[in-house]
Amino acid sequence: MTDNFHVKKPVYPVLSILCSVLIFSGSLIFAKSIWGIFFLLSVFLLLTISGYGKTCFFMLPFIIIYTGIFSVIFYFSSGRDAAFAVQMAVRFGGVALAVIPGLALEPVLLVRNLTQLKCPRLITLGMLITLSFIPVLAKEINQIRGAMKTFLL
Numbered sequence: 001m002t003d004n005f006h007v008k009k010p011v012y013p014v015l016s017i018l019c020s021v022l023i024f025s026g027s028l029i030f031a032k033s034i035w036g037i038f039f040l041l042s043v044f045l046l047l048t049i050s051g052y053g054k055t056c057f058f059m060l061p062f063i064i065i066y067t068g069i070f071s072v073i074f075y076f077s078s079g080r081d082a083a084f085a086v087q088m089a090v091r092f093g094g095v096a097l098a099v100i101p102g103l104a105l106e107p108v109l110l111v112r113n114l115t116q117l118k119c120p121r122l123i124t125l126g127m128l129i130t131l132s133f134i135p136v137l138a139k140e141i142n143q144i145r146g147a148m149k150t151f152l153l
Contacts, residue, residue, distance in 0.1 A: 013113040016101040023101075027094020036090035043097050055104045063096040107131035 075085035
């Protein structure tokens with residue numbers, strides 16, 4: 001499942017996590033001004049140019065739907081305050097864009113890198129198990145659905 005997100009030339013794993021943190025922080029900092037929208041657009045273009053294009057365009061419908069739904073919810077819950085809804089859209093868009101560098105990172109590369117940086121083995125093994133769990137779970141769900149379809153037919 002997550003093989004769709006992997007890039008040909010992955011970024012240094014710790015740098016990838018740092019990029020995610022910076023994207024998230026930047027979206028929070030710029031959320032209250034019009035620069036937040038420009039920040040998100042520039043981050044999206046920068047990620048697209050730097051090798052994450054496939055992942056960015058794969059995630060684009062999710063980002064639009066996710067941000068749109070929550071923006072509409074916050075628009076109506078704030079008494080039809082459009083400025084507040086745009087601020088929340090920038091924040092949610094920042095979260096969605098911050099996920100992209102980490103999503104394209106292979107868990108083995110991150111664990112290998114953390115081991116080289118002398119990170120405790122308990123933490124690296126915990127991260128590997130956690131990051132590897134979602135693809136395994138997705139495969140198991142697909143197998144169960146396939147078995148249920150076969151059984152019902």
